[in-house]
Amino acid sequence: MRCPMVAGNWKMQGTRASVAELIEGLRRQELPEAVEVAVFPSMLHLSRVSDALAGTVLRVGAQDCAVQSEQGALTGEVAASQLVDGGCKLVLVGHSERRLILGESDSVVVRKFAAVKSTGMTPVLCVGETREQREAGFTLAVVAAQLAAVTDALGVQSLHNAVVAYEPVWAIGTGLTATPEQAQAVHASIRAQVARLDAEIAEGLRILYGGSVKAANAAELFGMQDIDGGLVGGASLNADEFGAICRAAGM
Numbered sequence: 624m625r626c627p628m629v630a631g632n633w634k635m636q637g638t639r640a641s642v643a644e645l646i647e648g649l650r651r652q653e654l655p656e657a658v659e660v661a662v663f664p665s666m667l668h669l670s671r672v673s674d675a676l677a678g679t680v681l682r683v684g685a686q687d688c689a690v691q692s693e694q695g696a697l698t699g700e701v702a703a704s705q706l707v708d709g710g711c712k713l714v715l716v717g718h719s720e721r722r723l724i725l726g727e728s729d730s731v732v733v734r735k736f737a738a739v740k741s742t743g744m745t746p747v748l749c750v751g752e753t754r755e756q757r758e759a760g761f762t763l764a765v766v767a768a769q770l771a772a773v774t775d776a777l778g779v780q781s782l783h784n785a786v787v788a789y790e791p792v793w794a795i796g797t798g799l800t801a802t803p804e805q806a807q808a809v810h811a812s813i814r815a816q817v818a819r820l821d822a823e824i825a826e827g828l829r830i831l832y833g834g835s836v837k838a839a840n841a842a843e844l845f846g847m848q849d850i851d852g853g854l855v856g857g858a859s860l861n862a863d864e865f866g867a868i869c870r871a872a873g874m
């Protein structure tokens with residue numbers, strides 16, 4: 624039995640005041656015990672959020688990390704070991720905004736994934752196709768290649784205690800959502816790809832769906848066999864909406 628997860632990616636959003644308000648809103652939510660819930664604030668707010676949520680069931684993650692896990696001379700970057708010190712339990716790796724806007728390659732994503740793993744934190748590996756790739760019929764091949772970059776370099780065992788998030792780029796922040804059937808088809812393909820390498824790891828691997836998830840569509844998506852929760856962007860900035868999405872994952 625896989626424990627569902629709902630992860631809120633706050634992206635480059637928030638001021639000290641709005642983050643404090645969001646934390647208050649989150650603390651008021653009734654969250655299902657059987658769902659792991661995490662929020663991913665900006666680096667600037669991370670340790671404050673971690674301190675403020677200490678003692679709650681909410682876990683805190685980072686949206687990115689450096690390619691090297693230990694501290695060192697790398698201006699502007701944050702090492703995975705520093706994130707652990709800041710109270711972080713998870714790290715997003717390979718979000719499409721970093722791949723496409725900041726030019727992060729598969730090999731950089733692999734190095735970051737390895738850095739996160741080396742600290743004992745949980746990497747959340749984001750994969751997904753663009754609209755053009757979907758229309759050209761390449762969805763499964765694109766996602767398979769992004770996943771294979773990690774398993775080829777680090778072995779399938781690296782997916783033990785890791786999470787994969789399938790996020791079709793065309794659905795992120797657009798209000799367009801993959802249908803439950805479209806998402807399920809990709810999730811099943813991801814799980815089958817891992818199962819060909821290690822059936823047990825595939826069975827335990829949590830695969831989240833991301834792309835305009837909201838309270839109104841969460842239950843239908845999370846009801847699919849291979850969808851183990853969601854990675855939520857915009858809707859995670861509203862505590863009541865996010866709470867409702869978490870409750871949908873617990874149904």
Ligand code: PEP
Nearest residue numbers: 795796833834835856857
């Ligand atoms: C995301 O950026 O990970 C995301 C899924 O965003 P949104 O929910 O806003 O589409």
